[in-house]
Amino acid sequence: MLANVIAATGVAAAACAAGYQTMSPTGQWYGQTFVGVPRGTPQIALTYDDGPNDPHTLRLLEVLNKHNVHATFFLIGKYLEIRPDLARAVVNAGHAIGNHSFSHPNLIFASASRTREELDRCSQILRDTSGMESSLFRPPFGGRHPGTLKIARSLGLKPIMWRVTGYDWRQKPSQYIEHKIRAQLRGGDVILLHDGSHLVFGADRAQTVIATDHLIPWCKTQGFEFVTIPEMIERAIPGKQLPVLSRA
Numbered sequence: 001m002l003a004n005v006i007a008a009t010g011v012a013a014a015a016c017a018a019g020y021q022t023m024s025p026t027g028q029w030y031g032q033t034f035v036g037v038p039r040g041t042p043q044i045a046l047t048y049d050d051g052p053n054d055p056h057t058l059r060l061l062e063v064l065n066k067h068n069v070h071a072t073f074f075l076i077g078k079y080l081e082i083r084p085d086l087a088r089a090v091v092n093a094g095h096a097i098g099n100h101s102f103s104h105p106n107l108i109f110a111s112a113s114r115t116r117e118e119l120d121r122c123s124q125i126l127r128d129t130s131g132m133e134s135s136l137f138r139p140p141f142g143g144r145h146p147g148t149l150k151i152a153r154s155l156g157l158k159p160i161m162w163r164v165t166g167y168d169w170r171q172k173p174s175q176y177i178e179h180k181i182r183a184q185l186r187g188g189d190v191i192l193l194h195d196g197s198h199l200v201f202g203a204d205r206a207q208t209v210i211a212t213d214h215l216i217p218w219c220k221t222q223g224f225e226f227v228t229i230p231e232m233i234e235r236a237i238p239g240k241q242l243p244v245l246s247r248a
C-alpha cells in the first residue's frame, strides 16, 4: 500500500514536472531551446513579442534609436497582415525579427498540421512584408512539446526562449517592469517584453516603452551591452556564424 502511494506520488510529481516543462522558459526536457549565454556575460538581449502594434511599436523604435540599441522582435503573422509597414520599419531600423506564429495559439494543444501551418504562414508573411528570412521562433506563451520543436526545426526555425521577464502583461506601471528586470538580470540574459498583445491589435504598451527608456541607461551603467539574438548566438559559438538571419 505504502509502496503504491509512493509510486503514485512519484508519477504525480513526474507528471507535474512534465507539465511545467511545456511552459517553462528555461526547461530543456523537451528539446534544446536558446535562453541566453552563460550568466555573468556582459551581453544582454531585449526581445519584444506580440507586435507589430500601433502606435507602440513605432514609439519603441524611437526609444531604441535614441539609446542606439538594437533588439529582437517576435512578430504575429495576422498583425503583420494589418500593418506590414511596421515590420519594414523594424527591419529598416536594424533590429532582428522572428516568427511568433500566425494567430498566437498555445501550440501545446495544437495538432502537428496546425502547428506547421501556424509557423509556415508566419514565416511566409515575414518574408513577404520585410524581405527578410528569419530562422528565429518564439512559441506563443512559451508553450511547446517535443513535436512542436521538431516541426519548428524541420522548417529551419530555432526556438528562442528567455531567462528574464518584465511581466509587462500584468498592466502595471513602468516602475514595476523595471524592478522585475533589474532584480533578475545577471548578464547573458534574453529579456522578455511585449510591444503588442496577442489579445487585440492596438493594445496599450506605453508602460513597456517607458520602462525600456529607463532600463537601457541603467543597464549601460552596470556594464551591460545590448545585442540582438543573432548577435548573441554568434558570440555564443565563437568563430561560427550561424545563418540566423538572412535576406530572403
Ligand SMILES: [Zn+2]
Residues within 6 Å of the ligand: 049, 050, 100, 104, 140, 141, 198
Ligand atoms: Zn506572445
